[in-house]
Amino acid sequence: MTAGDRQTGRNDDVYMAITEQRDARTYFSAELLAWYRLQKRDLPWRLNRDPYRVWVSEIMLQQTRVDTVIPYYLAFMEQFPTVKALAEAPEEEVLKRWEGLGYYSRARNLQAGAKMVMESYGGVIPDDHEAVSGLKGVGPYTSGAVMSIAFNRPYPAVDGNVMRVLSRYFCLEDDIAKPSTRVKIEKLAATLIPDGAAGDFNQGLMELGALICAPKSPGCLTCPVMEQCEGRLAGKETVLPIKTKAKAPRDEYRAAAIVEREGRVLVRRRPDTGLLAQMWELPHVLLPAGAETMFGGDAVKEQPGMAEALIRGTEEAAALFIRPMDWLLDTEHVFSHIHWRMRVFLAELGTSTLSVAGVGMAAESPASYSVADASGPDAEFVGKDGLTYRWIGKSDMEKLPFPNVFIRILGQYWT
């Protein structure tokens, strides 16, 4: 079957036909393997085939570029060199070491998986696909990567890069955003693995996707499989893979406060579950519908409505009376499904009942709030919202894990 025969790629017969094309598959696998063994990059997780090292690297590399991962990986392996070290570490230390990499549930799941390895497998990652697949945070891609790279077992490891390469090489026109396409490509990839070379072959596929068959501009002229690449022969190398766009992240407008007292800033720890779980942050509130107009280019920065939302939100949640005084900066942070647009104010903490009309940013109408005892600068206390609050100095930033957006804000504040 040629590229011309594959009009839509929607037919399962396409995949069936490929698995029957022994020559094309053999060519692809042999050329790719030979190329990888000559050209592979010298990356720190390729030092040996220790399954723990492979596991950590594969988790870090999800959604993150190799260049970004390398320094994090080196520091992480130095601090947590074994499954045992990771399993026994305080979670806050693990999050701190992960700080800046994003997608923090990866770090929490990795540690939970390490605990499972300690409890169920005596601290040794088993050479067993089912057992590895059952570890927390390990999906089909990661289990395939660990089993093939560490144990040389013939399991496919199919991520977005691999789907792109195989869609192009075999000229497949199924939507790779669909789970059913991934399943089909996993089956196809399993048939391509050469005997006794699963680890190198899977890494070769990943390497080809990273270095040559790049998303926007595939370097076909230097590609080891260009001769028989059906996507290229059909002139579709830049059209493939077909991928429907994910929904754009929804906007959330937020107001945050830097409350300083005696050189220390008030922060709180996020809840145990959910987005950025257990990381530290500045107090902030979600602004009501319509807040986007307050962020418009011409809108004034210090708006009474926003000040009042911040005052009310923090008072109701934590029984703290936060008085925004001056606008400091606007910033934003994009998660996979949410886009935070955040306005940050310098603020004071009241210690007695105050009128909103009396604060630096006057509200539209006066209102009174009861104020909780704000405690001393060293105190850690639990707000009405159940969150832990504390006062920190600049040096505490080295110990507590913060999401990037707050590192940026506090970095600017403290410079």
Ligand code: SF4
């Ligand atoms: S020839 Fe081009 S499109 Fe085909 S696999 Fe190689 S880089 Fe990708």
